[in-house]
Amino acid sequence: xxxxxxxxxxxxxxxxxxxxxxxxxxxxxxxxxxxxxxxxxxxxxxxxxxxxxxxxxxxxxxxxxxxxxxxxxxxxxxxxxxxxxxxxxxxxxxxxxxxxxxxxxxxxxxxxxxxxxxxxxxxxxxxxxxxxxxxxxxxxxxxxxxxxxxxxxxxxxxxxxxxxxxxxxxxxxxxxxxxxxxxxxxxxxxxxxxxxxxxxxxxxxxxxxxxxxxxxxxxxxxxxxxxxxxxxxxxxxxxxxxxxxxxxxxxxxxxxxxxxxxxxxxxxxxxxxxxxxxxxxxxxxxxxxxxxxxxxxxxxxxxxxxxxxxxxxxxxxxxxxxxxxxxxxxxxxxxxxxxxxxxxxxxxxxxxxxxxxxxxxxxxxxxxxxxxxxxxxxxxxxxxxxxxxxxxxxxxxxxxxxxxxxxxxxxxxxxxxxxxx
Amino acid sequence: xxxxxxxxxxxxxxxxxxxxxxxxxxxxxxxxxxxxxxxxxxxxxxxxxxxxxxxxxxxxxxxxxxxxxxxxxxxxxxxxxxxxxxxxxxxxxxxxxxxxxxxxxxxxxxxxxxxxxxxxxxxxxxxxxxxxxxxxxxxxxxxxxxxxxxxxxxxxxxxxxxxxxxxxxxxxxxxxxxxxxxxxxxxxxxxxxxxxxxxxxxxxxxxxxxxxxxxxxxxxxxxxxxxxxxxxxxxxxxxxxxxxxxxxxxxxxxxxxxxxxxxxxxxxxxxxxxxxxxxxxxxxxxxxxxxxxxxxxxxxxxxxxxxxxxxxxxxxxxxxxxxxxxxxxxxxxxxxxxxxxxxxxxxxxxxxxxxxxxxxxxxxxxxxxxxxxxxxxxxxxxxxxxxxxxxxxxxxxxxxxxxxxxxxxxxxxxxxxxxxx
Ligand SMILES: [Mn+2]
Ligand SMILES: [Mn+2]
Ligand SMILES: [Mn+2]
Ligand SMILES: [Mn+2]
Numbered sequence: 003x004x005x006x007x008x009x010x011x012x013x014x015x016x017x018x019x020x021x022x023x024x025x026x027x028x029x030x031x032x033x034x035x036x037x038x039x040x041x042x043x044x045x046x047x048x049x050x051x052x053x054x055x056x057x058x059x060x061x062x063x064x065x066x067x068x069x070x071x072x073x074x075x076x077x078x079x080x081x082x083x084x085x086x087x088x089x090x091x092x093x094x095x096x097x098x099x100x101x102x103x104x105x106x107x108x109x110x111x112x113x114x115x116x117x118x119x120x121x122x123x124x125x126x127x128x129x130x131x132x133x134x135x136x137x138x139x140x141x142x143x144x145x146x147x148x149x150x151x152x153x154x155x156x157x158x159x160x161x162x163x164x165x166x167x168x169x170x171x172x173x174x175x176x177x178x179x180x181x182x183x184x185x186x187x188x189x190x191x192x193x194x195x196x197x198x199x200x201x202x203x204x205x206x207x208x209x210x211x212x213x214x215x216x217x218x219x220x221x222x223x224x225x226x227x228x229x230x231x232x233x234x235x236x237x238x239x240x241x242x243x244x245x246x247x248x249x250x251x252x253x254x255x256x257x258x259x260x261x262x263x264x265x266x267x268x269x270x271x272x273x274x275x276x277x278x279x280x281x282x283x284x285x286x287x288x289x290x291x292x293x294x295x296x297x298x299x300x301x302x303x304x305x306x307x308x309x310x311x312x313x314x315x316x317x318x319x320x321x322x323x324x325x326x327x328x329x330x331x332x333x334x335x336x337x338x339x340x341x342x343x344x345x346x347x348x349x350x351x352x353x354x355x356x357x358x359x360x361x362x363x364x365x366x367x368x369x370x371x372x373x374x375x376x377x378x379x380x381x382x383x384x385x386x387x388x389x390x391x392x393x394x395x396x397x398x399x400x401x402x403x404x405x406x407x408x409x410x411x412x413x414x415x416x417x418x419x420x421x422x423x
Numbered sequence: 424x425x426x427x428x429x430x431x432x433x434x435x436x437x438x439x440x441x442x443x444x445x446x447x448x449x450x451x452x453x454x455x456x457x458x459x460x461x462x463x464x465x466x467x468x469x470x471x472x473x474x475x476x477x478x479x480x481x482x483x484x485x486x487x488x489x490x491x492x493x494x495x496x497x498x499x500x501x502x503x504x505x506x507x508x509x510x511x512x513x514x515x516x517x518x519x520x521x522x523x524x525x526x527x528x529x530x531x532x533x534x535x536x537x538x539x540x541x542x543x544x545x546x547x548x549x550x551x552x553x554x555x556x557x558x559x560x561x562x563x564x565x566x567x568x569x570x571x572x573x574x575x576x577x578x579x580x581x582x583x584x585x586x587x588x589x590x591x592x593x594x595x596x597x598x599x600x601x602x603x604x605x606x607x608x609x610x611x612x613x614x615x616x617x618x619x620x621x622x623x624x625x626x627x628x629x630x631x632x633x634x635x636x637x638x639x640x641x642x643x644x645x646x647x648x649x650x651x652x653x654x655x656x657x658x659x660x661x662x663x664x665x666x667x668x669x670x671x672x673x674x675x676x677x678x679x680x681x682x683x684x685x686x687x688x689x690x691x692x693x694x695x696x697x698x699x700x701x702x703x704x705x706x707x708x709x710x711x712x713x714x715x716x717x718x719x720x721x722x723x724x725x726x727x728x729x730x731x732x733x734x735x736x737x738x739x740x741x742x743x744x745x746x747x748x749x750x751x752x753x754x755x756x757x758x759x760x761x762x763x764x765x766x767x768x769x770x771x772x773x774x775x776x777x778x779x780x781x782x783x784x785x786x787x788x789x790x791x792x793x794x795x796x797x798x799x800x801x802x803x804x805x806x807x808x809x810x811x812x813x814x815x816x817x818x819x820x821x822x823x824x825x826x827x828x829x830x831x832x833x834x835x836x837x838x839x840x841x842x843x844x
Contacts, residue, residue, distance in 0.1 A: 072559065073491060073565065073567070077571055081528075107498070121539065122540075140493065142494040142495060142498055151505070
């Protein structure tokens with residue numbers, strides 16, 4: 003936010019948003035060791051929202067891991083939201099759009115903090131992801147329950163999958179005006195078809211989307227255009243992701259949910275000139291390389307047409323060290339061609355894992371609620387089965403030292419690609 | 424409440440309670456015809472609470488039909504509670520007991536209307552029944568979700584099944600003081616054992632339970648002692664029900680949940696001198712004779728040690744006519760001994776059912792939300808299979824005229840008991 007004076011950017015004019023996504027509440031809830039991890043991280047996020055004194059919390063979908071969350075997961079979520087987001091703090095965001103249209107299944111057809119029967123300190127806004135998709139009898143999302151309870155403002159919910167209209171929630175705080183667009187998860191293939199057929203329409207507060215792409219002067223606009231989506235971002239084959247370039251150029255910032263790797267630092271889309279921030283999940287739901295990246299949420303500050311996004315590291319996330327080793331690269335060093343390769347690789351893995359457990363200590367944050375027993379994943383890429391050993395027994399040796407005893411070592415066969423004409 | 428003057432019984436001193444039980448929300452929710460019945464009746468009950476301007480709603484368990492209610496059932500329940508029980512109406516009941524002890528899983532450890540972040544007009548108090556028993560991972564009842572959401576005050580929840588202590592919620596309104604005891608459902612056999620072993624203890628506000636049974640002078644007491652239970656009341660074999668006589672005599676009134684027949688008019692227990700009122704369910708969950716009785720909820724008024732219970736008929740309950748016929752009693756009349764008995768019984772059943780459909784019309788209340796397509800159940804008790812016909816096909820003939828096409832006629836074999844030595 004260079005070029006503006008401090009006076010202009012005072013607290014009355016800057017919209018402050020805690021941005022997070024993919025909390026996957028209830029993930030592994032029955033695991034004796036890891037069962038609380040998803041809730042612990044979510045609680046930290048709510049604590050951050052309180053300590054950063056934000057105007058709202060914005061979630062990018064997959065709040066729950068299961069389409070029908072267990073009563074345990076629902077209960078803990080409700081308890082946390084009641085504890086951290088209710089209270090006397092006045093909310094400074096004035097809603098300018100039709101609230102009856104914006105929020106799905108809200109009682110009284112209003113944003114929760116304008117409901118006269120609830121005392122909301124920090125409103126939560128959320129789209130749904132593929133994990134908290136509307137499902138089952140009644141086609142309800144778990145977010146509908148939270149919406150009706152007054153705990154979450156559920157927006158960006160399409161109602162017609164043959165043509166999707168995205169009407170923003172329009173908000174004002176002092177001199178800043180926010181148009182918040184939400185697109186709850188849609189199957190990527192279907193979304194690609196809808197876009198191709200011009201069946202996805204953004205209802206802008208003004209006529210900003212009329213011109214050709216790139217013709218608008220964002221600097222002069224009155225609105226900050228913020229979109230939250232929950233789709234594949236990485237190219238997973240045609241029609242299997244949402245190409246950034248298909249999104250309209252009048253947007254200023256896209257918060258991208260669904261992808262669990264933390265890439266929260268905003269990246270500019272070269273063609274459309276908006277920025278994309280991908281906060282990533284707050285709990286790893288797979289022991290992959292991307293999930294081992296340091297987890298963050300974001301503090302988004304919006305002043306008129308400008309924004310600043312400050313990554314806030316999560317300090318309660320369980321240490322997780324990931325390594326992938328191509329055994330062929332160590333064949334000579336380990337002498338794999340002669341003798342008992344299995345035993346040699348076993349010993350090699352032991353040393354590696356010891357070093358990884360050591361490295362996990364560096365991820366201790368000192369936060370009293372951080373679980374310190376680490377997740378360790380060593381992926382061994384092999385070409386010859388003779389390198390393999392019993393991974394289950396390997397893990398059992400580490401039963402008191404790692405959180406994922408059952409799957410520390412994962413063998414993956416290297417598939418040699420041969421050129422075809 | 425004879426013997427007291429009108430002045431004493433003014434609105435400031437009389438505790439007014441809407442009493443209902445066994446709402447079984449979600450019962451048959453996927454049935455295209457009957458799917459809304461449980462919700463419709465529950466909504467009527469909430470409307471009655473509002474129109475009767477009661478101080479609280481007291482539920483006797485089985486609020487939900489399923490231990491893990493569908494998202495649809497939860498959603499509709501939350502929506503109704505938000506709509507009817509929230510608002511600006513001040514609540515006149517002062518809680519005198521330790522609120523942290525009384526209410527299970529309440530955020531802020533308080534009754535919902537003293538939570539500074541909620542605006543409650545009519546508090547709901549509920550125990551759990553066998554249908555909304557704590558279950559699954561985390562041992563949570565669906566009532567825990569409603570408690571944490573601030574929608575229901577969940578009380579009478581035992582935490583130790585080796586010895587049950589029942590501590591009342593103590594409330595005052597002007598000159599009247601209410602000790603509200605709750606005993607959430609316990610397996611009848613277990614409860615019988617606990618009582619036999621003196622492991623069920625009532626923590627009275629005063630030392631009223633010390634003397635011998637019947638020795639206390641209820642007239643002079645300061646407290647009205649009200650108990651809500653959810654157990655078998657009818658004698659279904661030893662250890663398979665809770666005999667009324669096992670309950671302490673200091674009680675004034677017992678609200679009995681679980682039994683679905685409406686026996687709401689208070690009946691005095693001859694031995695213990697308390698009264699028992701059995702409101703019955705608000706939706707029939709079986710097509711039995713008892714469920715065909717007119718459904719009611721109660722308006723309970725308490726003034727000091729006295730009470731009055733006014734039955735309020737439910738007007739949105741679907742008409743239901745039940746008849747049970749012993750075919751042997753009609754053998755001569757129908758000429759069953761000669762010729763085609765099956766056809767004769769079929770014709771007889773047709774005439775009976777026609778008459779029953781006629782009689783169902785008398786149950787139309789004129790309430791705009793009452794579904795009028797009736798439930799019809801004709802039970803035919805036979806001794807000889809030759810009397811039977813295809814009950815499925817019989818129902819199909821009535822497809823547009825009854826709500827339970829699939830099971831209008833039920834055949835039951837009369838088992839002849841022969842004397843044994
Ligand atoms: Mn996710
Ligand atoms: Mn997702
Ligand atoms: Mn019941
Ligand atoms: Mn029951």
